[in-house]
Amino acid sequence: MKISRIIGFFLCLVFLVSMSLLPVYAEISENSENETRPAYSKGDLNGDGQITSVDYLMLKRIFLGTLTPTVQQLFAADVNKDGKIASVDYLMVRRYFYQTYYFPPDVLQTQIPLTEEQIETIKMDYVEYFKAEYGEEHVESVTVSDIIVGDYYGPYSSCYSLFISHREVGWPDAITSEFVAGYEFVYPDGQTLTVYKDSSFVNLETAYETGLISEDDIQDLYWYFNPNRFK
Missing domain, CATH: 1.10.1330.10 (Dockerin domain)
Known part of the structure; x- marks a missing residue:
């Protein structure tokens, strides 16, 4: 009853x-x-x-x-x-x-979000990456608070796909795109996706070509990245 x-x-x-x-x-x-x-x-x-x-x-x-x-x-x-x-x-x-x-x-774009601890770790690793990329003598004062973690598109083969940058690094402010495994990723503001794994940061194409992420990973990532394809 x-x-x-x-x-x-x-x-x-x-x-x-x-x-x-x-x-x-x-x-x-x-x-x-x-x-x-x-x-x-x-x-x-x-x-x-x-x-x-x-x-x-x-x-x-x-x-x-x-x-x-x-x-x-x-x-x-x-x-x-x-x-x-x-x-x-x-x-x-x-x-x-x-x-x-x-x-x-x-x-459609929603993923299980990163924890605060994960975000903090990614930011700390990016500080070290940023110093190595641009020369520590030029960016010695860079701190975690200078790093911006933007949209996150999920884990793929133990990697994380997201937008991340230093707050003072500018982007071309123009539409850019990249083709990876037959899928076109379009970036309206010029900033491209970053793939993070084990303290390393690479672009999407490099991650695919070096085997960090698979073609199936790219397909899933594209699904989340382009939700407007349903309209």
């Missing part, structure tokens, strides 16, 4: 939320059907690289408390990024599966 009441309450919530979803996102994604995406990206609860009925049923069970999620599943289930699993998340995934809704770009 208690379970039936919970399910009834859940279905009522789903109906109410369906009436309140913003219409700006109620568009069909032309490329969503059978698309392969990175495992455990938003909506992919079973990690198979697709959003299917299995995913929204798993999300429903997590919401009802009949399935204990892993950390990755919990991340994938919180589609609207409010820090909790609710009926709105279930509805978003279900509607995405039926192609009556697409995830906004800020949702």
Whole structure:
């Protein structure tokens, strides 16, 4: 009896939320059907690289408390990024599966964030890299507070892909691009992606050519980097 009441309450919530979803996102994604995406990206609860009925049923069970999620599943289930699993998340995934809704770009780009400790380590390593690159005698006063860690696009083969720079280093302020493994990465402000591993920093092309990241990694990274391809 208690379970039936919970399910009834859940279905009522789903109906109410369906009436309140913003219409700006109620568009069909032309490329969503059978698309392969990175495992455990938003909506992919079973990690198979697709959003299917299995995913929204798993999300429903997590919401009802009949399935204990892993950390990755919990991340994938919180589609609207409010820090909790609710009926709105279930509805978003279900509607995405039926192609009556697409995830906004800020949702598609979401990765499990770096911790403060990880960011601090990356900044300290970048200070040493920066001094070695430009000559310590010229940049002796560089500190961690001078380093800016921008958008982060996730871990790939034990590497981290992100934007990072010194606050006083300028970029050409012009659109640039690079082709890596057949994928074009376009940078509107001229700053290119950096790949970080074991205190070393290289550009995306070098990381791929030297085997730090694989072609599959590039494909997943491109998926996160270009969310507007769905529009």
